Every structure is written in structure tokens, then in C-alpha cells.
Amino acid sequence: MAKPKLLFLDIETSPYLIRSWGTYETDALEILEEVKVISFSYRWLGGRTVTWSGDQHTEEQLLRHIGAVMEGADAIVAHNGEQFDMRVIRGRMLKYGMLPPKPVKIIDTLKIARKHFKLPSNRLDALGAYLGVGRKLVHTGYNLWKGVLAGDKKAWKMMRRYNAQDVELLYRVYMKLRNWTGDQTYQLYPHGYCGACGSGALQARGTYRTKTLTKARLCCTKCGSWTSVTVPKQRVSSHAKTTAVRGKRNRTGSAVHGGAS
Ligand SMILES: [Zn+2]
Numbered sequence: 395m396a397k398p399k400l401l402f403l404d405i406e407t408s409p410y411l412i413r414s415w416g417t418y419e420t421d422a423l424e425i426l427e428e429v430k431v432i433s434f435s436y437r438w439l440g441g442r443t444v445t446w447s448g449d450q451h452t453e454e455q456l457l458r459h460i461g462a463v464m465e466g467a468d469a470i471v472a473h474n475g476e477q478f479d480m481r482v483i484r485g486r487m488l489k490y491g492m493l494p495p496k497p498v499k500i501i502d503t504l505k506i507a508r509k510h511f512k513l514p515s516n517r518l519d520a521l522g523a524y525l526g527v528g529r530k531l532v533h534t535g536y537n538l539w540k541g542v543l544a545g546d547k548k549a550w551k552m553m554r555r556y557n558a559q560d561v562e563l564l565y566r567v568y569m570k571l572r573n574w575t576g577d578q579t580y581q582l583y584p585h586g587y588c589g590a591c592g593s594g595a596l597q598a599r600g601t602y603r604t605k606t607l608t609k610a611r612l613c614c615t616k617c618g619s620w621t622s623v624t625v626p627k628q629r630v631s632s633h634a635k636t637t638a639v640r641g642k643r644n645r646t647g648s649a650v651h652g653g654a655s
Contacts, residue, residue, distance in 0.1 A: 400468065400469055408432050408542075412426060413426065433553055439565075460483055469582060480500055507521060528559075538552055575590065
């Protein structure tokens with residue numbers, strides 16, 4: 395079975411450059427520079443390397459590169475990805491008159507953490523610490539961004555490490571969370587395989603009923619993820635079946651006729 399192409403993505407942005415009358419909880423009078431994408435990092439599920447792109451490229455080149463990478467993905471994992479990364483990326487693409495990137499499912503580790511657990515904090519750094527898989531790289535705060543925007547080579551080197559570590563941490567956190575999140579990942583693998591890890595070793599663990607359906611509960615013996623499948627209803631009589639098929643055929647027929655006239 396082909397593995398899904400799962401992309402782990404993180405962007406870094408520059409801050410707004412504004413004019414204001416005040417210095418504390420103040421309104422911007424004028425935006426001199428918008429928030430821009432200044433670098434991004436990504437890796438693939440099953441891949442070993444983190445790729446980074448930043449100071450050697452214009453923002454438009456970075457966005458085109460991101461678009462091309464997204465083209466190869468079945469789904470994208472990002473922390474706060476829908477609210478932040480994807481919206482920033484789309485907004486900046488819009489600015490340059492670029493075409494929309496391929497729409498793919500965003501698997502948001504922040505949403506997963508919020509939905510299923512009550513943890514001390516849902517920030518990526520805190521999740522990494524809580525799960526014992528690493529931390530974000532400590533940096534010099536705004537000074538790092540200041541150095542980067544001034545083109546300082548050392549600062550860019552740091553930004554590269556910081557951005558790449560974010561993606562690596564994202565990947566590790568996701569791997570810890572994924573068997574808790576069948577609803578986020580179930581469509582990554584074909585029917586009959588575990589939605590979290592792709593294993594075919596699913597064990598039936600009883601059934602339950604919803605208002606209209608009977609569902610079989612399945613547990614993956616490899617990763618412990620739970621999923622369910624609909625149990626087919628009892629065979630309908632052959633007469634009812636024939637009527638249903640005819641009805642469908644008739645509808646299709648009239649639609650074709652209508653379109654041709
Ligand atoms: Zn599994």
C-alpha cells in the first residue's frame with residue numbers, strides 16, 4: 395500500500411512595521427511593511443531530512459516553492475496551521491496574484507491537543523516538553539528577527555536552525571498524538587487500514603448503534619488507534635434493489651438529455 399504523502403510544514407514571518415502615536419497598547423497609524431513570509435521548513439512522513447528555504451530567495455520565490463511542495467502532499471500537518479500558516483501563505487499568494495495552491499486536508503496539532511486533552515499548555519514547545527520529544531530552540535527573541543531583517547548572516551543561521559527544529563518538533567509531537575486522532579487522519583489510508591499508522595492489523599472490538607447505523611468498533615493492534623466502520627444493512631430484497639437501480643438510471647438519463655438539448 396502506498397504511504398500517504400504527509401507534509402510537515404512551518405513558516406516564519408516578519409513582523410509588521412508600523413507608525414504609531416503611542417508605545418503601549420497602541421493603534422497602528424500606518425503600516426509601513428506588512429507581515430511577510432521570510433522562511434519555511436518542511437519534512438515528509440517517512441523522510442529523514444528537514445528542508446529549509448529563506449534568505450537566498452524573495453518572498454514570492456518562497457511562496458512558489460511552498461506551493462510546489464504542497465502540490466505533492468496528501469495532507470499537511472502544521473501547529474495552528476489553518477489559523478496561521480495556511481492563512482498567511484494564502485494571503486501572501488493573493489498579494490502576488492498567484493493561483494490557489496492545491497487544497498488538502500490540514501491536520502492541526504493544536505486542534506488535536508485542544509480537542510482530546512487537558513494539558514498544561516497546547517503550545518508546540520510545551521507539547522514537546524510534556525511528551526518528552528524535545529523543545530523549540532531558544533533564541534534571542536525579537537533581536538533574532540531584527541538581525542534577520544538587517545541581513546545578518548549569524549541571525550539567518552539561527553533562524554534556519556530555529557525553523558528546522560520547529561518542523562522536527564512538530565513531526566515528533568504529531569507521531570505521539572496520531573493514534574489518539576483517528577478522526578483527523580482516517581482518510582489518509584484506504585478502507586481496511588488503520589487511519590493513524592496505516593497498519594492492516596485491525597481487531598474487531600464489538601459494535602455500537604447510532605440513530606441510523608450499526609457501527610463496528612476497530613482497534614489497531616500496532617498503534618492502539620480506534621476507528622469504526624459501518625456494518626452493511628441486511629440484504630434488501632431483489633425487487634427493491636432493481637427498483638433502486640432503475641430509479642438511478644432514469645435520473646442519469648434525463649440529466650444527459652437535458653444537457654444535450
Ligand atoms: Zn495503527
